[in-house]
Amino acid sequence: MSLKSPKLDVIVIGAGLSGLQAAHDVQKAGLSCVVLEARDRVGGKTWSLPCANGKGVVDAGAAWINDTNQSKMFALTKRFGLETITQRTEGNCLAHDVGAFPYGGIPPFLGDDGENMRQVRDKIEELCQKIDLRKPALENYDTMNFEEFVRHLGGKEVAFQTARVWTKAMLGCEPSEMSALWFLDYCKSGGGLMQTRSDMKHGGQYLRIKKGTQSFSKGLAAALHPGSVLLNTPVTNIQQTPGDCTVITKSGSVFYSKKVILSVPTPLYKDITFTPPLSGAKLALTNSTTLGCTSKMILCYEKPWWRSQNLSGMTQSFRGPYTITRDTSNDSAGHYSLTSMPGADAARAWGKLPAHERRAQILAQVVEIFGNAEEAYRPIEIFEMEWSKEEFSKGCPCPVMPPNALSNWGHALREPFGDVHFVGTETAYEWKGYMEGAVRSGERGAEEVVLALGKLAASGISAKL
16 A cells, blocks of 8 residues: 555554454445554454464464353354364362362362352352443442452452452452452453353353464454455554544554544553544543453473363462463364463563573472473473563453543543544453453444444444444
């Protein structure tokens, strides 16, 4: 494309699932559209990497869907002919320093710690169900952070440490970094705390994709008109005058459009110069939201040795670099792996270590929890991804809000700024932080611009989100 492009109907910034779905729907409505992507690939936080032995792929980022209440993702699964893997829950789970317990049960904590944790968990679930996702408000819970909230509910140390496992694994953040109301709202978007965390039917971690979740992004990109996606094209400026948008890239290329759909996380708005500048609640959100520190280290083995110990591969830890593990094998391909997930402060400290020390710490923790050092210390391949160090993500899975942000500025999260419309999984009403939320937000953003440009009736598009 030339230095200055002809005027388009819509420019989409970001070729993750949100942006690609938005571009798909915009083009379906008969509008001209280009997608500008900073990276050298499509997919955003869907990134699937092949194993060296040719036996399957690993997902360095988003990995799970389900086939019931994540209807958008399952529809894409069928559309692209993708095969799924049911997340393994057979066998015992392990709690670091505590012991084995069945999936869905409570670890065998000492004394009344287990009962206290259950009471706190159940109260949080009860409050989640009271949240109105369109108008989240619940007493004064936006004035306290989630750590204070757990203490407020009577949570003892084990209950608090369990809550840390939730926030570290789900969001890469400490409980003190997020509003209690925001966390309740986040969980409600996935059906509640229990369903969001579940690896069973209807849960957030029920199915994986044999060919990797980047297949969704590649499929959507391939369905666009040829030449629609421009890679290695980071955007630095968005300028607006009435009815006109000018988008300038790092290389100096200039694109013109009637509308812009921005598909980047709110904290990253600061990396773009807006003219006129963002203001009011939109600016406050940009300055207050933060991205979690979530990493993955995937250990690939010749065989799933943990299964011979009647273990599911699921673990949780109150200490050490990683918070949880999952069995992420693809048996049909002969691929066997454990995925460990460092999160929050532990991940930040771990990420400062040299690569060999990072690997040594993860392997040592696996041995400490699972035992079987002879097998655990013999991975055939290791994959590592630190999303906080990735230039165009700077964190994972989605931004969190501190106390008072949701009540004061949350209304602006989805509001357009002139002719710039905002999508991304954090803006979804359902399944925030998940691929389902990303796709739903992309549909909403497309519907907004198509409606504004007078093409909705002809397109037959109606996201109804």
